[in-house]
Amino acid sequence: MESPIIEMHGLTKRYGSLKAVDNLHLSIAKGEIFGLLGPNGAGKSTTILMLLGLTEPDAGEARICGLNATRNPIPVKRKVGYLPDNVGFYNDLTALENLSYIARLNGIPEAEVQERSRQMLVEVGLEAAIHKKAGAFSRGMKQRLGLADVLIKQPEVIILDEPTLGIDPAGVRDFLELLRQLNQRQGLTILLSSHHLHQVQQVCNRVGIFVGGQLLAEGNVEKLAANLFNAAPWVVEVTLRTDVPQREALEKELLQLPGVKTVTGAANAVEVSGGEDITPDIVRCFVAKGLDVTGVHKKTYGLDEIYHRYFENNLKEDITNEKSTGLFQRSFLGRYKKR
Amino acid sequence: MKSQLAYFNGLFSAGTKNASASPYSVMVRKEVSDQVRSWRFIVLAGLILLTFLGSMYVSLSNLRQATANAADPDRLFLYLKLLTITDGTLPPFHVFISFLGPLLGIAMGFDAINSEQSNGTLVRLMAQPVYRDSLINAKFTASLIVISTLFLSLSLLMTGGGLMITGVKIEPSELVRILCFTVLSIIYVAFWLNLSILLSVRFRQTATSALTAIAIWLFFTVFYQILVNIIIKAVLPDPNTLTESQIISYNNIILTVLRFVPSQLFTDATTTLLMPSVRSLGPLTMEQMAGAIPAPISVRESLLVVWPQVSGLIAATVVCFALSYYLFMRREIRT
Known part of the structure; x- marks a missing residue:
């Protein structure tokens, strides 16, 4: 296996008494597509924010391209493109203006900004909407613009938080195909979080199942299924x-x-x-x-069942350990995060 | 040595067309264009322009009488007169500013941070290789640039218009006073701008921060004076039983309490600057007044008189900015 480009060592984040991310160890190799799976409030977004240095971990460290994300957020952000869930744009600006603003912030020379933004919009399939205001964009178009936003800085790693949320099935297929192409042509490392299991199954080389701040299992789909269901398959x-x-x-x-x-x-x-x-x-x-x-x-077992099984087991443990407060807190965090 | 070379590379290419601007200046540029294009700025700037034209018209039509009034030691300061005289139909321009300035500041800042957050653009910006403080600095600088341009062009318009209409030469001291008045207005609006930026960092909803800012403004312009008066009536002893020096000391206390209000500081400072014969902002004793000729004082003296007010305003502005900076840097960035 190639050397890891994303490494997490004992990453922990607490919100009050709640552990949003609990002692996470994970490494992702260059050129991989890794899927982070988990229900709402499992700590996926928090993990991603810590990877980008946008949130400080309480313990442990995250390294991207060999750089400590908490200590050197600026060089990390230069190499990592991040597409947040619910990505927003300046509604009064056109797609091109939105994109060239980001291009300028990334230090792309003024002479190239327009040309590169235009190219990027064509590449993600928005050439018809270059001069349309971003406020009039549909969810799928916004997601494409978001991807252009991420790619214009020519990152080594791209991190997508719930990228397929709220897009219609055809849009999802196109989007995932675009991701796969990027991965194959440019060797980009992609980390995506989702709770849409089938979509993750389509593109990811490897998945990690993330519940209650802990990584319960990682590996490819077959390995996960074998681990889980050898008792009662x-x-x-x-x-x-x-x-x-x-x-x-x-x-x-x-x-x-x-x-x-x-x-x-x-x-x-x-x-x-x-x-x-x-x-x-x-x-x-x-x-x-x-x-x-x-x-x-x-x-038959797809990712869906694997995921449900892991999630169910986790819930049962909580109940048997009489940690009903933990359950309440988790659902509370879920709500808090989505605000 | 290599890093030094790299440094020089950056230095020499900075002037060429291929260079990229720093993220901070990119942000400032974008924010300025946003502000100038936004409807609320156009509306408020229009309002200020209207009041400016209105009060200029009133003062121009009363200029002859005012300059002919021999009892007024300031009658020769034609351009200052332009800013201050009125026949009672419209308040003078600087009173309008003390009233509309806060609104302008609030309108420009109340959604600075929280609208970015609720639109989801804040996370997107923070995912770019920029320092977090660049954003809040850029927001402040951009609004300040817009305000400064607005006020500076208004005062130059006033001076130029005055020159054209009256044909009277402008005294250097008048120019300095008018420029100082402009700077003071900018600082005053900057205070309200910073207050509303602070509220926009503190509150997640733009409506909440706007309403809170307006509530603070209303409290200071309307209710604070009433409140102070009520308390004074209840607490202070009957003035008839006091000696003169006691009355003066009580008066000073009341003035100090009233000066907690930014608009009071602004009014004090502008009156002193625009009316050169004002020599003190507190009560003067008979001994102090004895032998004083009612004559205008120099620019330097006026500035000395208003200096406490100016530093108070600047301090309040800096405190608001520092607080919002602190809150913003500690803030969890997520939607």
């Missing part, structure tokens, strides 16, 4: 026409089947997870009891 969901009569008896019977680990579900649905694929046996069991099966669904 198969889940079958059976739907009945009516509510399940004598649920306890049925559950007992299902647990008798070879390999079945847990049986859950409510009303007219039953979820059976186990170590082997015994879908026919399960269905047979239902039929033998005279129940009307309307649907059988065997689940």
Whole structure:
């Protein structure tokens, strides 16, 4: 593996008694697309802000391109392009004016500013809207302009915070394709945070799952799935026409089947997870009891399930440890952050 | 040695066309153009221009009488008269400024930081390789440049207009006094500008900061004097029972309390500057007045009289700026 371009060592950030980011260790290699996954308020944005030196960590350090982000924020910001979630532009200025302002702030020589801004707008597909005011832009166009903003300084690393939020599916596809091209053609390192799992799955080489300020797992999708589900990798969901009569008896019977680990579900649905694929046996069991099966669904594992599973496990731990206050605080932080 | 070479490179290329401006000057340029194009500035500048023209018209039409009034020791200062005389239909220009200046300052600063934050442009700016303080410095400098240009052109317009209409030569001391008045007005507006920038850093909503700034302004222009009067009536003993020196000392206390108001400082200072015969801003005893000829005093003397007021205004401005600077630097940058 190539040398890491982003390194985090024991990064910690507290807001009062709440740990927004808790002892985070992570390194990302040059040329990688890394996806930071987690629910709202998990500490993704805080981590990104610490990487850019916009927020001071309480402990640990973040290094980008070998520079300490807290001590040398200006050189770091020269090499890193950052697209915040809810990126905003000056509504009274045109796309070109908005972009050339950023170009000038980055010290691009005055003679080149106009030309380069124009080129960049063409590259992200906004050539038709160069002289349109940014206030009239749609969400997707703003996101493109934001990307142009990030790219005009010719960064080595780009960090995107929830880049696909609020864009329609076609827009998302184009946007992710653009990211992939940038990564392949220019060897850019990309770090993106999201809770849109399928999109992350499409572009990322590696993902990290981030819940409650902690990195629960990292690796590529297959590795994560293998880690998580080696205990009970198969889940079958059976739907009945009516509510399940004598649920306890049925559950007992299902647990008798070879390999079945847990049986859950409510009303007219039953979820059976186990170590082997015994879908026919399960269905047979239902039929033998005279129940009307309307649907059988065997689940396969994508990032969605991986993520849900991690998130659920984490919640359960919280409850078993009687840390209900932590749960409350997390949802509170989520609200606070989105303000 | 290498770094020195690099330094010289930067030094020599600075003058060429290829050089890039520093982020700070880029920001100042952008902020100035924003301010000048914004509707609220156009409206307020129009308002100030209107009051300027109105009070100029009134003072020009009363100029003959004022200069003919032999009892007035200031009658020969034609250009200062232009700024101060009135027939009662319109207040003179400097009174208008003490009233409209705060509004101008508040209008230019109340959304300096919080609108950037709520628009999401603050994070975007801070992600660029610029120091955080450049932004707040640039905001302040840009507004100051705009205000200075406005006031300087108004006073030059006044002087030029006066020259054209009356044909009277302007005395150097008058010019100095008018320029000092201009600088004073700029400082006064800068105070309110800084106060509103401070509020814009403190409050997340632009409406909150604007309303708070206007509330402070109203409190100082209307309620403060009333409040002081009520308290004085309740606390001070009956003047009839006091000796003369006691009355003077009480008067001084009242004046000091009233001078906590920036507009009072501004009014004191402008009156002294624009009326050369004013020689003290406090009460004078009979002994001090004895033998004094009612005559104008020199520019230097006037400046000495108003110096405490001027330094008070500057100090208030600096305090507001320092506070907003401190708050802004400690601020979490996020949407």
